[in-house]
Amino acid sequence: MANRLIGSLPKVGIRPVIDGRENGVRESLETQVMDLAKAAAALIEETLRFPSGEQVECVIADTCIGGVAEAAMCAEKFKKEGVGISLTVTPCWCYGTEVMDTDPLMPKAVWGFNGTERPGAVYLAAALAGYSQKGLPTFGIYGREVQDAGDTNIPKDVQEKLLRFVKSGLAVAQMNGKSYLSLGYSSMGIAGSMVDANFLQDYLGVRTEFVESVEILRRMDEGIYDEEEFQKALAWTKENCKEGEDRNKPEDQVDAARKALEWETVVKMTLICRDMMNGNQKLIDRGYREEGLGRNAIMGGFQGQRQWTDYQPNADFTEAILNSSFDWNGIRQAYVFATENDSLNAVSMLFGHLLTNTSQIFSDVRTYWSPEAVKRVTGKELSGLAKDGVIHLINSGSTTLDATAQQKDGAGNPTMKPYWEISEKEVQDCLDATEWPQAIRDYFRGGGFSSQFKTQGEMPVTMCRINMVKGIGPVLQIAEGWTVELPEDVHFTLDERTNPTWPTTWFVPKLNGKGAFKDVYSVMANWGANHGAISYGHIGADLITLAAMLRIPVNMHNVEEEQVFRPSAWSAFGEDKEGADYRACTTYGPLYGMTK
Ligand SMILES: C[C@H](O)[C@@H](O)[C@@H](O)C(=O)CO
Numbered sequence: 001m002a003n004r005l006i007g008s009l010p011k012v013g014i015r016p017v018i019d020g021r022e023n024g025v026r027e028s029l030e031t032q033v034m035d036l037a038k039a040a041a042a043l044i045e046e047t048l049r050f051p052s053g054e055q056v057e058c059v060i061a062d063t064c065i066g067g068v069a070e071a072a073m074c075a076e077k078f079k080k081e082g083v084g085i086s087l088t089v090t091p092c093w094c095y096g097t098e099v100m101d102t103d104p105l106m107p108k109a110v111w112g113f114n115g116t117e118r119p120g121a122v123y124l125a126a127a128l129a130g131y132s133q134k135g136l137p138t139f140g141i142y143g144r145e146v147q148d149a150g151d152t153n154i155p156k157d158v159q160e161k162l163l164r165f166v167k168s169g170l171a172v173a174q175m176n177g178k179s180y181l182s183l184g185y186s187s188m189g190i191a192g193s194m195v196d197a198n199f200l201q202d203y204l205g206v207r208t209e210f211v212e213s214v215e216i217l218r219r220m221d222e223g224i225y226d227e228e229e230f231q232k233a234l235a236w237t238k239e240n241c242k243e244g245e246d247r248n249k250p251e252d253q254v255d256a257a258r259k260a261l262e263w264e265t266v267v268k269m270t271l272i273c274r275d276m277m278n279g280n281q282k283l284i285d286r287g288y289r290e291e292g293l294g295r296n297a298i299m300g301g302f303q304g305q306r307q308w309t310d311y312q313p314n315a316d317f318t319e320a321i322l323n324s325s326f327d328w329n330g331i332r333q334a335y336v337f338a339t340e341n342d343s344l345n346a347v348s349m350l351f352g353h354l355l356t357n358t359s360q361i362f363s364d365v366r367t368y369w370s371p372e373a374v375k376r377v378t379g380k381e382l383s384g385l386a387k388d389g390v391i392h393l394i395n396s397g398s399t400t401l402d403a404t405a406q407q408k409d410g411a412g413n414p415t416m417k418p419y420w421e422i423s424e425k426e427v428q429d430c431l432d433a434t435e436w437p438q439a440i441r442d443y444f445r446g447g448g449f450s451s452q453f454k455t456q457g458e459m460p461v462t463m464c465r466i467n468m469v470k471g472i473g474p475v476l477q478i479a480e481g482w483t484v485e486l487p488e489d490v491h492f493t494l495d496e497r498t499n500p501t502w503p504t505t506w507f508v509p510k511l512n513g514k515g516a517f518k519d520v521y522s523v524m525a526n527w528g529a530n531h532g533a534i535s536y537g538h539i540g541a542d543l544i545t546l547a548a549m550l551r552i553p554v555n556m557h558n559v560e561e562e563q564v565f566r567p568s569a570w571s572a573f574g575e576d577k578e579g580a581d582y583r584a585c586t587t588y589g590p591l592y593g594m595t596k
């Protein structure tokens with residue numbers, strides 16, 4: 001599937017730099033230097049893909065770069081090719097500031113080959129000194145073990161840093177120039193839904209498209225959606241989205257005709273919200289060119305509660321389907337679509353999506369259950385990973401159906417996969433593991449249908465959240481952990497106490513005995529907002545690298561210190577990594593704008 005956003009996907013520029021002394025030195029190194037560049041390109045292209053499924057493409061400079069002229073020619077080529085991040089590689093001494101990449105917006109790294117025949121590491125240190133001196137924070141990569149000259153094998157520790165840098169750098173480059181579609185504005189006074197357009201612009205290069213929810217009504221009333229697709233989608237929905245038990249009070253329950261109307265409405269809402277994000281040629285063909293162009297949105301948010309949901313069916317179906325890796329058109333890249341228009345959680349979901357290529361979970365961080373409290377209300381002991389307590393993650397709406405954990409990895413473990421690895425059977429299993437009870441009319445007077453499931457099985461996951469703090473700006477918090485499956489009777493009892501018609505994920509954070517991670521309770525007590533974005537896998541180290549590129553300090557994480565990979569300049573801000581991170585982010589400020 002092709003990238004559905006306007007513009008081409010960013011490429012990885014590789015800069016083989018070399019000692020410029022001709023008549024001997026340079027000639028003796030040309031092959032080795034270029035071979036290193038090719039080895040790095042091969043690793044990246046063989047390993048990484050975009051969320052759209054497209055291959056990551058590397059562009060190597062036409063020549064080795066021995067001086068400023070070749071550096072300028074390389075920069076020119078990168079501009080023409082749409083390069084979004086740069087990786088400089090070399091095994092030898094080069095002339096630091098003469099060959100550096102001076103583009104202030106380009107995430108950059110330097111890999112200094114650890115070999116002693118030529119002083120690659122000395123160049124690395126000199127180059128990083130230059131980048132620090134010029135205010136261009138750059139990642140330094142240096143393998144732990146000495147390699148023999150001409151060895152183009154990339155050691156595991158170098159691979160890990162190369163790929164971490166490239167994944168995070170490509171995430172930065174993919175966000176730049178795209179939009180956040182804000183449908184409606186503030187929801188129930190949730191601070192994250194008071195969309196901060198300056199944050200999105202200055203830190204991510206993302207513009208905010210504010211659209212009133214009335215636009216959805218206009219398009220429904222005037223038929224500005226693809227009728228043929230609507231019929232197909234409605235039939236698929238009736239076939240695959242089974243209504244669950246109506247848990248409304250009898251006096252709030254509505255008849256079959258009203259429910260049928262609500263199903264039609266929520267399916268139309270899904271088509272319309274998707275069209276608003278990324279357009280639809282069918283609308284252009286019918287003369288609705290402006291609507292058909294879409295808003296180039298890489299993420300979106302639906303205000304939902306209140307106003308709209310006091311009047312119209314809620315967007316739980318829309319949010320759940322858009323966030324999933326499939327719909328009536330088949331298996332496809334997930335969208336990033338937040339409920340309650342929580343734009344900060346949308347950004348957190350987008351980070352996870354761009355780093356893992358998988359769909360995302362949006363949850364309230366709802367309840368901490370201690371083993372004692374569970375015992376008190378269920379009579380049962382928590383055990384296994386859950387033995388020290390669990391956190392109930394649950395929110396109506398925008399959790400991907402992939403979070404039913406019906407997809408399996410090679411070893412048969414529950415997982416959430418990039419869409420191109422998901423089978424038709426797994427899609428059906430995800431759908432069959434989900435029911436769609438009528439929305440609770442106490443909350444959603446206009447009705448609608450909520451996705452109801454529980455995450456079945458243990459999966460490694462990472463919950464993160466961007467929080468906005470006046471006086472600092474954005475901060476990021478990260479909690480790696482696992483989903484757990486509680487015994488059915490325990491799950492039922494706990495779930496019934498809250499909103500059993502919504503999707504539940506039981507979460508256990510990885511504890512390290514320190515600070516916010518000294519116990520499960522402290523993780524919840526230190527969570528900075530009502531929402532968290534949850535992604536498959538332990539991706540905390542990738543998130544830390546990405547945050548540093550964006551100059552967003554990390555206020556809480558449970559990633560092992562040796563995995564923390566930030567630009568080399570961060571070490572100049574002090575030995576205490578957390579404080580240094582804050583000082584560096586404050587010093588460099590947001591990538592695309594100014595803080596004041
Ligand atoms: C009670 C509110 O209506 C729910 O939506 C609440 O659980 C929230 O999701 C608030 O973030």
Ligand SMILES: [Mn+2]
Nearest residue numbers: 340363364395
């Ligand atoms: Mn919520």
